[in-house]
Amino acid sequence: METDTGALPKKQDFSEWYNEILWRAEIMDVRYPVKGLYVWFPYGFAIRKFVYQHLRELLDRDHKETLFPLLIPEQEFMKEAEHIKGFEDEVYWVTHGGTTPLEVKLALRPTSETAIYPMFALWVRSHADLPIKIYQIVNTFRYETKQTRPLIRLREITSFMESHTVHATWDEAEIQVESEIALTREFYRNLCIPIIISKRPDWDKFPGADYTIAVDAIMPNGKTLQIGTVHHLGNHFSRTFNIQYEDKNGEQKEAYQTCYGISERCIAALISLHGDDKGLILPPTVATFQVVIVPITIGKRHEDVLAAAGKLKNDLENAGLRVTLDTRDLRPGAKYYWWEIRGVPLRLELGPRDLDSGKAMAVTRTGEKTTICLANAAEDTTSILTGITDAIRAKAGEHTKSHLCTTHTMDGLDIALNEGKVAVVHWCRDRTCGDTIEEKANSSLLGTEVRSEYIEATDGPCIICGKPGKATLVGRTY
Amino acid sequence: METDTGALPKKQDFSEWYNEILWRAEIMDVRYPVKGLYVWFPYGFAIRKFVYQHLRELLDRDHKETLFPLLIPEQEFMKEAEHIKGFEDEVYWVTHGGTTPLEVKLALRPTSETAIYPMFALWVRSHADLPIKIYQIVNTFRYETKQTRPLIRLREITSFMESHTVHATWDEAEIQVESEIALTREFYRNLCIPIIISKRPDWDKFPGADYTIAVDAIMPNGKTLQIGTVHHLGNHFSRTFNIQYEDKNGEQKEAYQTCYGISERCIAALISLHGDDKGLILPPTVATFQVVIVPITIGKRHEDVLAAAGKLKNDLENAGLRVTLDTRDLRPGAKYYWWEIRGVPLRLELGPRDLDSGKAMAVTRTGEKTTICLANAAEDTTSILTGITDAIRAKAGEHTKSHLCTTHTMDGLDIALNEGKVAVVHWCRDRTCGDTIEEKANSSLLGTEVRSEYIEATDGPCIICGKPGKATLVGRTY
Ligand SMILES: [Zn+2]
Ligand SMILES: [Zn+2]
Numbered sequence: 001m002e003t004d005t006g007a008l009p010k011k012q013d014f015s016e017w018y019n020e021i022l023w024r025a026e027i028m029d030v031r032y033p034v035k036g037l038y039v040w041f042p043y044g045f046a047i048r049k050f051v052y053q054h055l056r057e058l059l060d061r062d063h064k065e066t067l068f069p070l071l072i073p074e075q076e077f078m079k080e081a082e083h084i085k086g087f088e089d090e091v092y093w094v095t096h097g098g099t100t101p102l103e104v105k106l107a108l109r110p111t112s113e114t115a116i117y118p119m120f121a122l123w124v125r126s127h128a129d130l131p132i133k134i135y136q137i138v139n140t141f142r143y144e145t146k147q148t149r150p151l152i153r154l155r156e157i158t159s160f161m162e163s164h165t166v167h168a169t170w171d172e173a174e175i176q177v178e179s180e181i182a183l184t185r186e187f188y189r190n191l192c193i194p195i196i197i198s199k200r201p202d203w204d205k206f207p208g209a210d211y212t213i214a215v216d217a218i219m220p221n222g223k224t225l226q227i228g229t230v231h232h233l234g235n236h237f238s239r240t241f242n243i244q245y246e247d248k249n250g251e252q253k254e255a256y257q258t259c260y261g262i263s264e265r266c267i268a269a270l271i272s273l274h275g276d277d278k279g280l281i282l283p284p285t286v287a288t289f290q291v292v293i294v295p296i297t298i299g300k301r302h303e304d305v306l307a308a309a310g311k312l313k314n315d316l317e318n319a320g321l322r323v324t325l326d327t328r329d330l331r332p333g334a335k336y337y338w339w340e341i342r343g344v345p346l347r348l349e350l351g352p353r354d355l356d357s358g359k360a361m362a363v364t365r366t367g368e369k370t371t372i373c374l375a376n377a378a379e380d381t382t383s384i385l386t387g388i389t390d391a392i393r394a395k396a397g398e399h400t401k402s403h404l405c406t407t408h409t410m411d412g413l414d415i416a417l418n419e420g421k422v423a424v425v426h427w428c429r430d431r432t433c434g435d436t437i438e439e440k441a442n443s444s445l446l447g448t449e450v451r452s453e454y455i456e457a458t459d460g461p462c463i464i465c466g467k468p469g470k471a472t473l474v475g476r477t478y
Numbered sequence: 479m480e481t482d483t484g485a486l487p488k489k490q491d492f493s494e495w496y497n498e499i500l501w502r503a504e505i506m507d508v509r510y511p512v513k514g515l516y517v518w519f520p521y522g523f524a525i526r527k528f529v530y531q532h533l534r535e536l537l538d539r540d541h542k543e544t545l546f547p548l549l550i551p552e553q554e555f556m557k558e559a560e561h562i563k564g565f566e567d568e569v570y571w572v573t574h575g576g577t578t579p580l581e582v583k584l585a586l587r588p589t590s591e592t593a594i595y596p597m598f599a600l601w602v603r604s605h606a607d608l609p610i611k612i613y614q615i616v617n618t619f620r621y622e623t624k625q626t627r628p629l630i631r632l633r634e635i636t637s638f639m640e641s642h643t644v645h646a647t648w649d650e651a652e653i654q655v656e657s658e659i660a661l662t663r664e665f666y667r668n669l670c671i672p673i674i675i676s677k678r679p680d681w682d683k684f685p686g687a688d689y690t691i692a693v694d695a696i697m698p699n700g701k702t703l704q705i706g707t708v709h710h711l712g713n714h715f716s717r718t719f720n721i722q723y724e725d726k727n728g729e730q731k732e733a734y735q736t737c738y739g740i741s742e743r744c745i746a747a748l749i750s751l752h753g754d755d756k757g758l759i760l761p762p763t764v765a766t767f768q769v770v771i772v773p774i775t776i777g778k779r780h781e782d783v784l785a786a787a788g789k790l791k792n793d794l795e796n797a798g799l800r801v802t803l804d805t806r807d808l809r810p811g812a813k814y815y816w817w818e819i820r821g822v823p824l825r826l827e828l829g830p831r832d833l834d835s836g837k838a839m840a841v842t843r844t845g846e847k848t849t850i851c852l853a854n855a856a857e858d859t860t861s862i863l864t865g866i867t868d869a870i871r872a873k874a875g876e877h878t879k880s881h882l883c884t885t886h887t888m889d890g891l892d893i894a895l896n897e898g899k900v901a902v903v904h905w906c907r908d909r910t911c912g913d914t915i916e917e918k919a920n921s922s923l924l925g926t927e928v929r930s931e932y933i934e935a936t937d938g939p940c941i942i943c944g945k946p947g948k949a950t951l952v953g954r955t956y
Binding site: 029034037038042066068069088090091092099106134155158 | 510518571574575
């Protein structure tokens, strides 16, 4: 691969840092010859694997994994009017098979409602068939005309988890929405990513939904990144696609639905929030390698050290840890640099003197030094990794807290946003006031019903008209 | 879901049996509104998950998993002349984003050589970068004009494992081909699927390859199903895509390549070879559930039995087994039937008398009865499952052996093929003789250099011209 030269841009120059870290840490290759499409390097793919493995574990508690086709026939795709409006400009169309024009154009799914719901209409017959809770992790496509950005704004979203549920009543669907939010909280807690939950304003909800609950993270530059959405679909799609069930009294009823998505933006947030001037910092849960062992074999006792390093690797792997042993013919300093930029949470250094003392030097990715006892290596290492996870989570929490504020004036809002913050203001929920906030502050009204451990959501007079208002999240978004 | 009524067609009516088992055992829903596209039911998806998890484990020993874009720009796709000829009639083209015609047409990958190799050209610089061994498991697309068939002939192949390697020399690439063949043998051995390996004739090799080694299985109706291919690509693609490396002497050299694929046809073979008149028979390695526990709670001691069944489930799950406990309000007979058609390898029945004796009745999917000791449940069950795996493998091996024969005359070949067999004949490797064999016997010349534990490959006079010939596999194929 490429030779790794030159310094990484400082994290405070976030855009440059982000672009560089992606290839320097071997996450993605951006040189694929189509705009908005990227290649996962093996090292980055492993992070993706562990992230989605974790998401699957959470979903498998009460959803079932399945797989629907990528190609959606035009007539199905065009059935739900709101939905079409939301997607018609950005759908890729397959029009030819070989040199033959297709009789029916096929859409590459931008999301799978219109692929899945015709099947739900066949699957749902009686109340006994409900609820249905399925998910799939698939590639989806958007013809983005805006600037594309790896993991953030893509033409092929390679890793879209979409969950779809069907329920007997509106209320049951609402309970499901809350259950998906709880799942998302747990997922992001394990990735050490602080989130803010809010209800998107009506004009920004999912096309065809009753309402949309969104999950945002605050990126290093203060912009928000939407990293999850849960939609209460009401009976919009069940009417369109004729998803009905016979209730206990033999009556035909319309079903109610939810859908819910998390894309590889979760990995964009993971990389961006935790990394520093030296490179990636990966939380142990999803790190490609949790531990790198660097044998220090300068001079004598070369074989002894290598044997001990091999044994240490085995001991840790037997305890379920992901470990790499770096035996390359490079100076230790070059190896340290190599693994720092790739974000390995813990480095263990093992030299001749360590063998004598039965210990190894342990250095965390952020430079804290301690030792582990070789006779108790797995337990000592696991305990250090737990501490690392806590520290990463705490640091990201502080970042988020310090980038959130409450303000009561438009001037205050402007200042907050220009300082790279996300603000909570009071808003009366009137569209005109909402538009004024967005235009004057060159911002997005992210949502109401703000739920976050990082800021309190109170009531107060609308920042524009002074009528009673609710806490509303305002920021500049990706 | 649908009510399960009526008898399954007999396995000897293989085509009907296959179509019915797919939805009766909840593998795939064939009602998706586009020809050649199918939906994985959750039960079938789990089989797919375990099959590909197993394949990943084998590949991860010395390949790295990665992920490349689905969309290939026309100019890259059109670079390799042989390759285009092989695929131009069956490639889906994306021509529009929204209502805007694309400047460059994009192909949906039918296979990923032309997506991956431009990147290999960037990745390979020096001999120190070699070998490269990567794989991905992705959806691929073929505009099939022939009759489509779930898992066998598809327009969206949902589960294509494709491995791609780069080497310094032709010989190293050949060693890699053999290594992939060994991996494939191990994979299919664990699925209990007997395979026959041969070298495809030149006119049937992969477009752009030096040679193609294929893996075939003999289906219940005697037709062969190609369930894996390994290709030595020589330097065809490295020339086209400019994949070069600097050797130790500073000279620029062309690289040599292999690629290798296994699709969801492996699951078609799994279903077809092992199933019987009562339904699926799943080998424990990849079964959605390896064990179903049916509590017999008719009459008294209802709670005791349920508690014991719950404990049994826990004991087995703690030992790593996949278990379902069927507490539905149905007669035991209905449950037996339900799980038989779905191919669960082992059923444990637990009633009041079993509690007293500390045992449970164990019934294999093919009807063998024994008991397990509740105090030793995990060990006893694991041991029965091992026996089941061996029996499934042996039965499939017998099927394969009995459907293979050697013949020395065209009449004998005709008879063998009409009896639903696959034959080994001697062939001089001359194209004219090959065409004559295929035309006269309405068959396919599958390959030479036959490797199989089920039949001996000897030399002998060509079945057409009488010149010296080599053992050659001839059959009727899917
Ligand atoms: Zn207002
Ligand atoms: Zn001949």
